[in-house]
Amino acid sequence: MxxxxxxxxxxxxxxxxxxxxxxxALAATAFQSEQGRQYANAEIxxxxxxxxxxxxxxxxxxxxxxxxxxxxxxxxxxxxxxxPPNVTVAQALKLYANDxxxxxxxxxxxxxxxALPGPTPDPAYNQQWAVHNIGQPLSTGTSTTxxxxxxxxxxxxxxxxxxxxxxxxxAVVDTGINYNASDLTANMWNGGATAPLHGWNFVGAGSNDPxxxxxxxxxxAGILGAVGGNGIGVTGVCWKASIMAVRVLDAxxxxxxxxxxxxxxxxxxxxxxxxxxxxxxxxxxxxVFNDALNRAQAANVLVVVAAGNAASNNEVxxxxxxxxxxPNLICVAALDQNYNLAxxxxxxxxxxxxxxxxxxxxxxxxxxxxxxxxALTPAAGGWLGSSNHAAGWGxxxxxxxxxxxxxWAGIPYAANSDDRIYKTFNLSGVSVARLTLTAxxxxxxxxxxxxxxxxxxxxxxxxxxxxxxxxxxxxxLVSVKSIAYDLTPNIGPxxxxxxxxxxxxxxxxxxxxxxxxxxxxTLTLDNNSYKIMSGTSMATPYAAGVAALVxxxxxxxxxxHVKNALTKGGRPLSVLTGLTSSxxxxxxxxxxxxxxxxxxxxxRVQ
Amino acid sequence: MMFPTLKMPLILCTALLLVACGGGGGGGGGTAPAATVHQVTLNWEExxxxxxxxxxxxxxxxxxxxxIIDVAxxxxxxxxxxxxxxxxxxxxxxxxxxxxxxxxxxxxxxxAMASVANFSRPSTSITIDIP
Numbered sequence: 129m130x131x132x133x134x135x136x137x138x139x140x141x142x143x144x145x146x147x148x149x150x151x152x153a154l155a156a157t158a159f160q161s162e163q164g165r166q167y168a169n170a171e172i173x174x175x176x177x178x179x180x181x182x183x184x185x186x187x188x189x190x191x192x193x194x195x196x197x198x199x200x201x202x203x204x205x206x207x208x209x210x211x212p213p214n215v216t217v218a219q220a221l222k223l224y225a226n227d228x229x230x231x232x233x234x235x236x237x238x239x240x241x242x243a244l245p246g247p248t249p250d251p252a253y254n255q256q257w258a259v260h261n262i263g264q265p266l267s268t269g270t271s272t273t274x275x276x277x278x279x280x281x282x283x284x285x286x287x288x289x290x291x292x293x294x295x296x297x298x299a300v301v302d303t304g305i306n307y308n309a310s311d312l313t314a315n316m317w318n319g320g321a322t323a324p325l326h327g328w329n330f331v332g333a334g335s336n337d338p339x340x341x342x343x344x345x346x347x348x349a350g351i352l353g354a355v356g357g358n359g360i361g362v363t364g365v366c367w368k369a370s371i372m373a374v375r376v377l378d379a380x381x382x383x384x385x386x387x388x389x390x391x392x393x394x395x396x397x398x399x400x401x402x403x404x405x406x407x408x409x410x411x412x413x414x415x416v417f418n419d420a421l422n423r424a425q426a427a428n429v430l431v432v433v434a435a436g437n438a439a440s441n442n443e444v445x446x447x448x449x450x451x452x453x454x455p456n457l458i459c460v461a462a463l464d465q466n467y468n469l470a471x472x473x474x475x476x477x478x479x480x481x482x483x484x485x486x487x488x489x490x491x492x493x494x495x496x497x498x499x500x501x502x503a504l505t506p507a508a509g510g511w512l513g514s515s516n517h518a519a520g521w522g523x524x525x526x527x528x529x530x531x532x533x534x535x536w537a538g539i540p541y542a543a544n545s546d547d548r549i550y551k552t553f554n555l556s557g558v559s560v561a562r563l564t565l566t567a568x569x570x571x572x573x574x575x576x577x578x579x580x581x582x583x584x585x586x587x588x589x590x591x592x593x594x595x596x597x598x599x600x601x602x603x604x605l606v607s608v609k610s611i612a613y614d615l616t617p618n619i620g621p622x623x624x625x626x627x628x629x630x631x632x633x634x635x636x637x638x639x640x641x642x643x644x645x646x647x648x649x650t651l652t653l654d655n656n657s658y659k660i661m662s663g664t665s666m667a668t669p670y671a672a673g674v675a676a677l678v679x680x681x682x683x684x685x686x687x688x689h690v691k692n693a694l695t696k697g698g699r700p701l702s703v704l705t706g707l708t709s710s711x712x713x714x715x716x717x718x719x720x721x722x723x724x725x726x727x728x729x730x731x732r733v734q
Numbered sequence: 735m736m737f738p739t740l741k742m743p744l745i746l747c748t749a750l751l752l753v754a755c756g757g758g759g760g761g762g763g764g765t766a767p768a769a770t771v772h773q774v775t776l777n778w779e780e781x782x783x784x785x786x787x788x789x790x791x792x793x794x795x796x797x798x799x800x801x802i803i804d805v806a807x808x809x810x811x812x813x814x815x816x817x818x819x820x821x822x823x824x825x826x827x828x829x830x831x832x833x834x835x836x837x838x839x840x841x842x843x844x845x846a847m848a849s850v851a852n853f854s855r856p857s858t859s860i861t862i863d864i865p
Binding site: 287 | 774
């Protein structure tokens with residue numbers, strides 16, 4: 129018998145006796161894990177070079193202090209060796225490697241009835257590295273990355289314990305949600321007659337329709353609760369969920385204290401137990417926002433928020449709501465596919481609690497995005513001049529773009545002119561359209577540069593609405609103006625956009641206007657779209673989803689217990705030390721198997 | 735990349751061993767007076783984890799110098815025992831049947847067996863003084 133093993137065996141026997149004395153053999157570790165692959169810690173698989181007899185196999189094992197298990201298939205050329213106590217698999221692999229009777233040796237890998245979403249696999253499941261990181265490459269079309277196998281949230285094993293969060297309503301307070309998305313619709317919150325469209329819209333005049341015209345909220349919702357195992361798209365952290373759609377950010381992704389706080393209050397009063405806030409802003413302390421989180425705390429609501437994407441320290445530059453200090457708040461940083469802090473992620477040794485996957489996250493989209501870049505050549509670009517077109521718009525010879533007095537620069541525009549040019553765009557079927565104009569402008573006081581829109585075609589300065597109008601934009605100097613405008617109310621087959629240079633009778637003229645870019649970004653709502661996004665906004669719903677799993681599994685928990693399970697049951701990452709308060713990455717299995725230390729132990733002696 | 739796994743049960747094991755083996759048992763040398771025996775009741779707050787409050791779950795009670803006591807579900811969170819004079823330390827540790835490496839219950843998985851049960855960190859140690 130190998131002397132190394134003998135020594136170890138004696139020690140191991142002693143340890144074993146102690147464990148048995150204390151009746152704690154249950155505490156032994158059964159499996160080891162390396163690079164995401166588990167194997168039995170006291171066993172190896174041996175492949176023999178020749179067809180050894182049973183007794184020869186036994187002797188081979190005995191040479192190492194191990195025991196050969198009988199293989200059920202007597203003709204098999206491999207066998208299982210049980211190692212002596214306290215001898216590691218790694219040590220055994222090295223020693224067996226030189227045995228003349230053994231062709232190869234390997235760990236006895238663990239294969240589980242892993243809870244993959246069923247009954248029908250979700251086709252994009254393998255793109256979800258945060259769920260199951262196998263080092264898969266992910267591409268946005270412009271860049272491709274891949275990470276380290278095993279660097280994930282151990283969700284597959286966690287799903288053996290819990291995959292249904294439908295008893296815990298999670299409010300996604302965001303840009304709204306495309307609640308008709310085929311991968312989400314079954315998991316939307318049932319708001320009954322009060323909220324028939326699964327939530328509320330607090331943007332603008334408000335309504336009962338929280339449809340997402342940006343895409344951010346729908347992406348967040350998919351991470352949290354895309355239906356698992358429906359054969360469509362992706363799998364959410366929660367296979368079954370109750371997702372409340374609360375729209376507080378507009379189509380451009382912006383909101384205010386007023387909209388956000390109204391959304392939080394709606395979530396609280398309508399029974400949400402977790403609020404996902406993948407949003408943030410810097411600046412001074414916001415007392416009204418702070419009060420809303422107090423109300424959430426009083427209602428035993430957990431609030432999960434994003435750390436921010438400025439690659440900065442929140443201890444130095446606070447980001448709200450991350451920097452609020454409520455005990456019911458969890459602030460989440462983002463990890464990349466290598467389980468490093470993502471390059472863009474904020475951090476904070478006290479303000480940021482934990483990290484979760486946030487880069488290259490594939491999830492539900494609210495629709496198909498498009499872009500129209502208008503050619504800025506008058507004739508070839510389909511631009512039309514008005515009947516009283518005078519000095520004329522043309523293509524700038526000395527500068528790019530559509531110019532009010534061609535060629536741009538060097539020839540001042542004329543006095544008492546009304547120069548117009550316009551173009552019609554077919555936006556049929558589009559759900560959202562946003563116009564972005566960039567122009568170089570030099571217009572005197574008393575002269576005007578106008579941009580108008582008309583939904584039904586024709587000269588937009590005859591009957592249309594103003595996009596932009598200004599005088600005295602920059603006397604004698606050229607400035608660059610960037611104009612954003614929501615075209616959505618004018619969507620149709622003949623959406624017409626026009627520009628006008630209107631000059632005074634006494635004008636001395638100036639350079640005028642040169643349009644250098646005209647872009648229309650479109651979104652066509654669609655129920656079967658997916659896309660990759662990155663940010664702490666994506667990390668947040670991973671944390672919120674795991675919180676929902678934990679709470680659904682342990683319904684007697686308070687927000688304190690759920691937060692503890694996430695932070696204390698997380699996976700320690702050295703790269704997070706000093707960057708988050710816990711130094712942990714979200715670990716779904718660790719959170720679900722975390723057991724709080726028993727409290728309130730007391731004794732009575734009679 | 736290698737991540738730490740399952741360190742907690744070993745920590746727990748050590749903690750329970752220390753409590754189970756150290757201290758207690760009735761004092762120092764010399765001629766011991768006749769030991770008196772008292773009935774002791776230990777209570778604790780029930781853990782809120784669903785997996786502790788299910789078959790295969792429960793609590794381990796470690797009292798210095800005494801065998802570990804298993805209070806398996808569905809027993810209430812209390813034990814009564816007799817102890818001779820002396821000073822003892824006691825801790826309570828909750829456990830569940832869920833393997834923290836796989837998420838599988840050992841009750842439903844003959845491969846995983848009982849060696850993979852999941853333990854909490856021990857409670858705060860409490861002192862029991864028996865006159």
